[in-house]
Every structure is written in structure tokens, then in C-alpha cells.
Amino acid sequence: MPIQSVERTAAPDDIFAILKRDGVVIIRELIDRAVMQDVMGRVAPRLAERKTGGGEFFGYRKRAIGALFSLGPELAQLPLNPTVQSLADQVLGPTCNTYQLHATGAIQVWGGGQNQPLHRELDAYTPFIKLNPDDPEHILFFMFAGSDFTAENGATRLVPGSHRWPADRRATEAEVAQAAMPQGSVVVWLGKTLHGLGTNATDRPRTGLFFSFSVGWLRQEENQYLAVPVDIAKDLPERLQQLLGYQAHGTFLGWVDGRQSTLQTRPTALDLFEDVEGVGY
Ligand SMILES: O=C(O)CCC(=O)C(=O)O
């Protein structure tokens, strides 16, 4: 089954319905090419400093960086895009008070490698969270095309419908579809959807920019407080600070010195946190 794709003008409810049904959806050219080129201006030099590698799990020919939101204010447009936020609200909103950035980075696939084994983002919690198709979602993943993604250059391989499968069902090649899409598009998938990077059979790299969100009561895959420390985070939009985790989840998770944590009032280190609602410690 191919991956269904929609234009960026599609209604968020319709995009959500496809994502719920198939576990994956492509939104074509969600970000203008010119904007993506600015973003790539920040990302490409950092990737160029990395060696290709990654072992069997990453197909031997990838270059990667993390800490995407430490790279510059241009990057903020991706997670703050209204369609991105609306999907995250719909998928994760019912399972948490606030969701958070989970893992971020860029993955560049060079020629001559091999397919990544199909996996689920939820696998990071094995054996503590069991795969159960009926459980609510914990993770939502966005992979933006920093370059065009094609079947030949290693576009992400995904298995539509696999978010409903039992853990022991293996995908056949006929069940795998590739997220071919022009630069600026995004492929969105659920934490339970099987996927992996593809093989690049061309002589030009494929570059994807990714971030995932998880429910705010779960341990983040990438430590966002170290990836984007306070001195960088303080200059980012307030909503992005919150997504990075500089906020509490409800009253009892993520408090500091008995207070809700935010970066909005920060004249001194000791004055980092605003007393929005003391929890009485
Ligand atoms: O780069 C891609 O296309 C997918 C990468 C991926 O799934 C991963 O690194 O977990």
C-alpha cells in the first residue's frame, strides 16, 4: 500500500484521520523550499563535519547530528508549524497534559549503504512498555525532506498499517512503501509504525531533518536540557522552550524547588523559575 500524501492546504482533521488509519502520512511541501534552504544552511555544515558510518543499524553510510534546536532560530519554524502542532495536539494531547520534544536531528544517507532494519520508535522502551495496538500513542515522529526524497536516494521506508500489528508480525517487502517527496515536505508517523532508512543508490546524499514528540510524563530519548542548554534556549520562542521541556507536566512532574519551571523570568540563575503554582514543598 503506498503512503497517502496530502497538500499542505489539507484540513488538519483530514490529515489526522489518515495518520490514525495508516500510521503514516506525507504532507507535501509543508515548508517552502526557500525556507528549507535557509534551514539547510545551518544544518549542512554540521553534517559535513561528521564521518559516514552508523554500523548495521544505520546501514553503514549515514552521517547524523542531534540537538537540532541548538543550531539556530530558523529551525524553530519546523516544530512550531501550525499543522505540526495540530497533529501533535490530536495524537498526543489526549494522553498527557503537555507533550515534549523527544529526539531531534538530521540524518544524511550516502550512496552504497543498506536498508536500516525496520523498527518502531516505541522500541526504545522495551521491555517496559509493551506494544499494544489499542494503547494510546506515546510518540509522534516528523521527518522533513531537507533534500528531495526519492526511492533511489534512500527515502524512508515505512509499513502503512503496521501500527495495528502484533509485535511478532514481520513485514514483507511488498508491504513496505517509501516516502518519496520533494524538499520541504514532511512524512509523519506514529511511535508504533514500522520504518527504517532506505539505501541510497545515487551519488548525491539524501538529507532528512527529524524530530519526535512524546507525552510529557515519559523520559525523553534525547536529553533536551543538555542538547539545548539554558543559554541557548533563553533566546528561542517561548513555545519551543516549553516543547524542549522547560516547563512542568501538570503539577507534579518537572518542578524545581517546589515551583513550576519556566524560562520566562530569568534575570539571575536563582531567579530562573516563576512561581506559577507552588506545590507546597
Ligand atoms: O532517516 C530515515 O529515513 C529514518 C531514520 C530512522 O528511522 C531512525 O534513525 O530511527
Ligand SMILES: [Fe+2]
Ligand atoms: Fe526510527
